[in-house]
Amino acid sequence: MSKSAETSGLLFHGSEWNFETLYRTYDAIKEIALGDLGLDIYPNQLEIISSEQMLDAYSSNGMPLIYRHWSFGKHFVYEEHHYRKGHRGLAYELVINSNPCITYLMEENTMSMQTLVTAHAAFGHNHFFKNNYLFKQWTDADAILNYMEFAKGYIARCEEKYGLAAVEPIIDAAHALMDQAVFRYNRPPRSSPLKERERVRERLEYEERAFSDLWRTLPQRKAGDDPSETERDLSERKKALNLPEENLLYFIEKNSIILEPWQREILRIVRVIAQYFYPQRQTKVMNEGCATFVHYTIMNMMFDRGQLSEGNLLEMLHSHSNVVFQPGFDDSRFSGLNPYALGFAMMQDIERICTQPTSEDRDWFPEFAGNGDWQGTLLDAWANHRDESFILQYLSPALIRKMRLFALEDESKENHYRVASIHDERGYEKIRSTLARSYDIGVNQPNIQVVDVDFRGNRHLRLQHTVRDGIVLDEHTRKATLRHVRRLWGYDVSLSGKEAGSEKILYETSADRLSE
Incomplete structure (x- = not known):
């Protein structure tokens, strides 16, 4: 540390960093994260990598170890092309749900950015990975x-x-x-x-x-057997x-x-x-919202304690503002709700409801409005919800108005959209439930199941897609995918689309009639 930094109480000056500065800043972040915010984390392992190594990590889903496959190389070439052309930047960090929690930091980052992304990934994401019920039930970070x-x-x-x-x-x-x-x-x-x-x-x-x-010893139907079942x-x-x-x-x-x-x-x-x-x-909004809220809170606390200069804070806020930027629906850059923006806004709103509730907040959230314990309320939400349930339970009328949310209805028989609900008294419930449903992976992912296979007959594998809201699978895609299923199964495969709530069959595609 420079002499001026020692006397001023700042953790660092300027943009340059070294490992001593990283260690010192990490300890300051950890003190706030564990002491003031009450986070519970896996041990951290920070890795400094180059831009090319970050591109490589992109291509392999962020895993430090993974098998070889051409799709990873294709992804690498695609990302590298856009990065070199300046069409997009690289993430400042990448974090892995493991124990220890591995966080990649770009060596090109300034010290201000190393501070922000350490708080974001090594503490925000880390806490969420360790404590959210979905990760605790479905993943094994130790293994x-x-x-x-x-x-x-x-x-x-x-x-x-x-x-x-x-x-x-x-x-x-x-x-x-x-x-x-x-x-x-x-x-x-x-x-x-x-x-x-x-x-x-x-x-x-x-x-x-x-x-x-094993399966070849199953009894087969004889010529005189009744084929009916x-x-x-x-x-x-x-x-x-x-x-x-x-x-x-x-x-x-x-x-x-x-x-x-x-x-x-x-x-x-x-x-x-x-x-x-x-x-x-299932937790994109919550996970990114948690990490963004954590880094924002920590860097402001560090500034209040005299550990960051105004210049450092402004640089961090500039990056933070880019991350949570939400274009309007009529903006050419709009591609849907930014999960960082929605998650961060909801968590800031929860903090406000806990500390400075309005009468409306008390009516909508009697369980925690005005309890003064925003840390405990957020820790509970991070632990016990996924995106759908989090939005359904915590999205407030105040935030709906602030973000100017509205709900559209899209009927296939109509040639235009219809605004079904706007941000007013009559629309709050509808908007909240509609937005929550849009994050329900069970609704948005095709429900395809194996429904039958006759090992004693022709071993025909029958798959069934439960069609919701009349949305069928693309014909070209389902044919291409069925070819892959048949390659693994070895016998005829068919996929039927059945309308949810009825027995009506909307389509049927058979792999035995497809060119291999």
């Missing part, structure tokens, strides 16, 4: 890095043993089905990294000995196979008779990764 190391090594060994041409199509097909490769309701069992590796070894050895003949037969078969099944990769991994043991393990690797990222898809 993910070891598992990714295993996955990378396992697929590399498969490439050496069976060849890239054999491995790549399996990964391609698995990646095409990643959105339909998660358990949404039934939590998968956990195991430690050591038990996981032992389980893999034992299962592969057993399957190499036994699985290839009673409802009881169908019900018993579905019960035996635990149908319907929402996790397509899981069902194929366990029941396809054409896959070799190593191919099944690749499917398992891809769906484990899909499951790991599933909570992040």
Whole structure:
């Protein structure tokens, strides 16, 4: 630290940084985060990386260890092209939900930005990862890095043993089905990294000995058998196979008779990764809002304590303002609600309701309005909600007015939109419920399930898409995806679209009629 910084009480001067300055600033941030905000975090591991390494991290979903695949390279080239042309910048940081929590910091950052992103990622995101119920139930931060190391090594060994041409199509097909490769309701069992590796070894050895003949020994229908099937037969078969099944990769991994043991393990690797990222898809507003609120609060507290200069604070606020900028609906830059802006605004609003409530706030939020404990209220919200429930419970009329939110109705039979609700007394509930529903991943992701497969017959795999609001799957996309399903299944595959709440079939596509 320079002599002037020592005498002034500032943590640093100017834009330059070194590791001593990082350590000192980290300790100051930690004191506020844990002491004043009451955050609970995993141990932190900060990594300083270059812009090219950040691009590489982008391309592999931010994981420090991951198997090779052409899609990661394609993503890298795409991001690098836009970065070099100046069409977009890079994130100042990237954080991994692991224990220890790994945060990548760009070496090109100024010291002001290193301070902001450390507070944002190493404490805001870190706390959310460790304490939110979805991450606690569905991910294992202790095991993910070891598992990714295993996955990378396992697929590399498969490439050496069976060849890239054999491995790549399996990964391609698995990646095409990643959105339909998660358990949404039934939590998968956990195991430690050591038990996981032992389980893999034992299962592969057993399957190499036994699985290839397992399904082939099922009795087949004879020529004189009655091909008709009673409802009881169908019900018993579905019960035996635990149908319907929402996790397509899981069902194929366990029941396809054409896959070799190593191919099944690749499917398992891809769906484990899909499951790991599933909570992040449900908490974008909350996760980014939490991290943004934390960094904003911490840097203002540091300034109030004389640890940051006005210049440093202004630089941080400039970046913060860019992050939470929300273009208007009629702005050419508008692409929907900015999750940083919405999450941060809601959390600031909760702080206001706890400390300076209006009579309207007391009517809408009697549980916490005026309780004075905004830290405890936010900690509870961060722990117990996902985006949908958070918006449905905490979005206030005051914020709806401030953001000028309104709800549109889009009827397929009409050639125009209709404004259904605006930010007034009659519209608050409708706007809040409509916005919350737009973040419900169960509504927005296609509901596709395995509904039947006859192992005693032609092994035809039947998938069913429950169509909501008349929104069917794109014909070209569903045909392309079914080709991947058939590649893994080995027999005819069909997908039917059934209207929700009725038995009406809207479309049916069969992989047996598609060109391979």
